[in-house]
Amino acid sequence: MIEINNLYKSYGNNDVLKNITLTVGDREIHGLVGRSGVGKSTLLRCINGLEKYNAGSLKIDGFEIQQHSSKEIRHFRKNIGMIFQNFALMERKTVYQNVALPMKCWGYKNDEIDRRVRELLTIVDIEDKIHERPKVLSGGQKQRVAIARALSLNPRILLCDEATSALDPKTTRSILLLLKEINTVFGIAIVFVTHQMSIVKQICHRVSILEDGEISAQDEVSSLFFNQPKSLTNLLGEEEPVPGEGINIKITHVENSISSNILSNMVKELDVEFSIVSAKLEYYRDTALGSLIINVNEEHAQAIKTYLSKLPIQWEVLSRESQTASG
């Protein structure tokens, strides 16, 4: 659906996007993550032509946006909805008028607008606020209105620019659930720009990590967390404290019946002692990933490494240098 090839953009001498290659499939929720100022919002705006690019190609269902007149681009934009961090609603208009605005601009008939607005407000579950002004709504409610407005022209893609960054965790979760539902029920592809990894874990199918205007990693979300590429640890910037004595081994595994017994099986088979430094289980959309750090004596290390190598899991020895360096 969205095909980006070797996209390049600069402001003067400042390269903001370099060599971006990315595809987003029909019905996919794709996360674009990275620190502030790495160009993720700019990339998002290239998708609906709010930003121009200098080289490369960006096609939506074969439509190369930059090769068309501004009038054609305006029509094309009906296919792409967009929501923002601070909601971007008209403060002086009611919820109803805000949702109706895109249809008014495109000259829809009043009875059609009325039907569609009511339908959309039911979908985003805010029909009781239909005649309120945005200023009396909470952040989550405002974002629901913005989502209804973004869906009003029946788009096939929804672009989210830090759409939950101004919301509290509980509201964030409810908005993410709504977006997930919109994705499955209406088959709308979503591109979600965020700096919060937790959002990616909750809704994205695939994710691209941007560093300095380049995509440094791109994968299914669960594989990304399973493989833990450098760009992910750079982004998360988290390094767990581990004991200075002995050897620390980090084990990452996809949660299932075999992997959940790794440690107990290992004890039975090898008869070794170890201590658990940390253990956690996290859900990435539909997959669960377990992450363990164990501390073992030098003498047992080799046997454990050999044992782990035979299992369908990822493991690594945490070196002390990297811990102090990144700490």
Added chain:
Amino acid sequence: MTSSSYELIIKIIVPALGKTLFMVLATTVCAAILGFLMAVVIVLTDKDGMRPNKYICETLSTLVNIIRSFPFIILMVSIIPLTRFIMGTSIGEKAAIVPLTIAAAPYIARIIETALKEVDKDLIEAAKSFGASDAQIVFKIMVVEAVPAITSGITLAVISILGASAVAGIVGAGGLGAVALSYGYQNFNETLMYSTVFVIIILVQAIQTLGNFLYYKLK
């Protein structure tokens, strides 16, 4: 207060008040229309605007600054030929509308420009993202959102125009300013002068109260 001075007030101040209100109202309408057009062009052609055009934007902006640097009384005198060309005369309330409008329009243009630029940038992007045209963005979104700020700005402008209309009295326009000058300053009739000042104070209060009322009503 004696009955004769009371009669004088009625006879002199009431017609003068009518003339002042006429000048202020006519000027406000003309200057608001002109100022609005200038503001829209400046905002559209601004470097962050929808149709950036350095030349148009800078030219208009410089023009606004030049007119605003003139003290009103100098501006009024210096454009007498233009006033005569437009109105056929340079004396009287109708003639005063020309310099008053020329002085007020740039002021109102800046007020509206600022109000339009205050409109949420994301809202404008959102409008672009659903395919709104430039005209729709300006008139259906930016202007609509800016109405309260424009209203309170125009309230300020109306009070300035009222002040300037009194100055216009010096060079032949009628109205409260002319009364205060000719009866008060030149004839030492303090009763009339202070009555005029009192009427102007009431007017300013009324304009501000109305402006505030509209602001909260529209917000």
